[in-house]
Amino acid sequence: MTAAPSKPLTFQQLLFTLQRFWADHGCVLQQPYDVEVGAGTMSPDTFLRVLGSKPVSIAYAQPSRRPADGRYGENPNRLYRHTQMQVILKPPPVNIQELYLESLVAIGIDLTQHDIKFEEDNWEWPVGGAWGVGWQVMLDGLEITQFTYFQQCGGMDLDPICGEITYGLERIAGFLQDVDSIYDIVWAEGFTYGDMRLAEEEQFSAYGFDYADVPSLWKHLELFEAECLALLSQAQSFEKMDALTLKRFPVLGAYELALKCSQMFNLLDARGAISVTERVGVMARIRTLVVGVAKAYAAQQTAAA
């Protein structure tokens, strides 16, 4: 294990260090996905790459938007948009837990000076037909990571399964730097998290809670949904496509449309525009899209093979 650095890492150093660590352990570094997602898991680099038998080692930071968690920048612990560092290893190496612990050492956590526990925490995304078993990793009582062995995705059993490590970067940075407010985290020398992101939190909280136009959101949702469904219906006939058409068929585009629907749903929810009765129905509609895309993606891979 490498020696711990003496000065706590800045937010950006934390990201560099984790990226460097996983790159050194064979991961391909990917850029954040550029469509709004609620969690790193929803990026196609996780959600779609876990399907099929092709090995994957990939790591990326993913800004994750959860409109309902916005607090106008007034709550020191909650954000409308936080950053997850996502590591996907398929199949998971036998020493995946040890690797993870080494990554903590790399970012300056001397394990002999702390209390670390793996506490049962199973993960589930019903809209994606996805679930896994695993732990929340507790460091001196703080949940710093969600560690999951993905078992199903898009309602399909995974084989091989994949290991997913999700670091909560703001949490970890706050811990390393010992600050009580996320906004006081040093992002880079001379710049705080607040300098970089407070305005965004203020304005997007206001947008999500107060300004977003409900009829427009519903309309967007319907448009994205209709286009996604149209693509999924064409995806029913992969076997009739020639190799080039099959290869170019935009399942990935359909997935972006499904993600847009999910984001519209989250905004409507934050806006208080979805009654509990409607909620179940709308979630079922989005599930149809997301699970439909996963199945189409798997079918495309099979047909192309």
Added chain:
Amino acid sequence: MDFLFEIGLEEVPARMIASAEAELLKRVTALLTRERLISTTTAKSFSTPRRLAVLISGVAARQEDEAEELVGPTTKIAYKDGVPGPAAIAFARKAGIPVEDLRTIQTPKGEYIAATALSPGRSAAEVLTAELPKEIASIYWAKNMYWRAGKPEKFVRPVRWLLALLGTEIIPIEFGGYTAGRLTYGHRVLHGAAPVAIDAPETYAAALEAAFVMPDVGTRRHTIRKALDRVCRTIPDARWREDHDLVDKMTHMTEWPSVIAGDFDPTYLTLPEEVLVTVMRDHQNYFAVEDTSEKLAPHFLAVLNTAPTPEAAQTIRYGNARVLRARFNDARFFWDFDQRTPLSDRVALLENVTFQKDLGSYARKSERIAVLAARLGTMAKERWLVLDLEALATAARLCKADLTAELVKEFTELQGEIGGLYARHQELGDTVADAIYDHYRPLSTDGRIPHTAEGQLLALADKADSIAGMFSLGLEPTGSKDPFALRRAANGIVKILAESNLPLILREVIEATNASPEVAVKMHSFFAERSEFYLREVREQAYDVVKAVLAAGSEDIRDAATRADAVTAVRDSEDFAAVSAAFKRMKNILAQAAQNGIWEKGIAPAPAVDESLLTDPSEQHLNTAAIHLARRVTGLRAAKEYIGALEAIATLRPQVDAFFDAVMVMDPNEAIRANRLALLSRVLTDFSGIADFSEIVTAG
């Protein structure tokens, strides 16, 4: 020899470890017994989050050879002129012995050839290698996973090593892609990644202790309790709040436990204790600390899975306190935020919270609860129960309003309690606040019932509404499926009626729901089941006592419980047992008579006994004694002095015994016979009001 087996795993969920440890031990012992490798068992099991292990003494190196007696064809077929024919040769081959070792035996069907077949015993290593993997694979886990490509096995978490030693020899058991060896692993941090070699089974525990793992669960539990005590003594006038479940959880989350104490800002003590304790216990696994007057003190105790140096302990304490501060801040934020919308304004928001799609929102449910609570409350008040009906109505209207509060969304387990706390904070009065606070109670059959009459009535109304509503939609529980927790609701109703002073009985609660006759019938039988469950499981009454008292009346569950206590108190007395047996005999005689068409009355109502037809002195004595006794028993029963009443009934024994000794009930004379049946019928009717004694199982 000693057999040691250990499965190394990634961290197993704490809630699943104890039962898995026990199951592994049971399976290994059963396997060794079945395979004749142990006779008496000296066995011990171990577990930590990262391992399950068993250590079994007195395991034989191999099974004894087994002799089996085989019978072949008849001698006539097997031998021709004393020479073994093909049948004899085939039989000897099957038995695995030379033809000349065949014997002949005499059976009732004639003479046959026989052989003693010897199957050689297998070695323990062979048996364990072949059979143990199947036992491992069969262990029950509440939630399983795959981890290897091709999905060859499912287990709770990935297997990371296997260790199996018989004496000093490795038994190469295979599971999960590993072959057992003699290596195990110590504490992740305190010992590090280097393996620990085990030379012989009996050194296992000591070797692990040296690698900072306490493999024995009892030792860890004891260590945690002692450490909690010791660390708590560093805080003046403080003691930790007993929490068996949390001690258990932390025992199963640590390999090398220690405890630290931390503090929080006393200003957080203005938040309700319920919220603070929930954050500490349920979200952070901390033990709460209280002062000498049992009030929450601004400290917490955390169980660590490490042995920190003083500096590290300082760091860890600081880190845990920091997390707790953030959580308490959140709770305070939600509390303050929630106060902007008082409970009364939240009722309207319940329109958007669905209770059940066909039963509507929680706003509708609140209205139904209010009507139901008012009905029950009025009834109770008419029976002189001191009650604030207005407060009950307010509480009923507001009891679900906290479902819209941020604090309840954050701490769902505190629904009801938070409503009650808000009601108090918003000065709606103690009666209203207490009723709302308690209305989900009892949460289990061991849980307490609401403290106040208003709380009890509100709890009854809420639960009865759920049951009546779901039953009317045909959504009653079936088998293990009870998605709306209606059994728990019904158990709660039974428990409240049994343990409160409410002057209400089950039938009245069912009627108050205005359920249709068909639904009411289903509810009655559902509650009958729950009443039986309550008397047996909660009051721990014997099966036959429960049947006996419920047969004598099941609507008033509090009375049934008292009667059951009385029956249990006297059932072992000799006279009572004899009278019970006699009552059973009477019931049988009447039943048989009814079957033969001689008696058509059943046992009630009893026809008059014609004293002039009582010919034998013993029946005259029984008649006179029963008449006198019936008056006394009726008086005692009315005064609910059930033990006295039962003891009185038992005094009838000499007359009953004498009657059965002297008299044939089934007399050839029809009039005499009918009169005797009438006498028995009346005795049964008069004395079965407390319990149907014929249900009591008597010895012999």
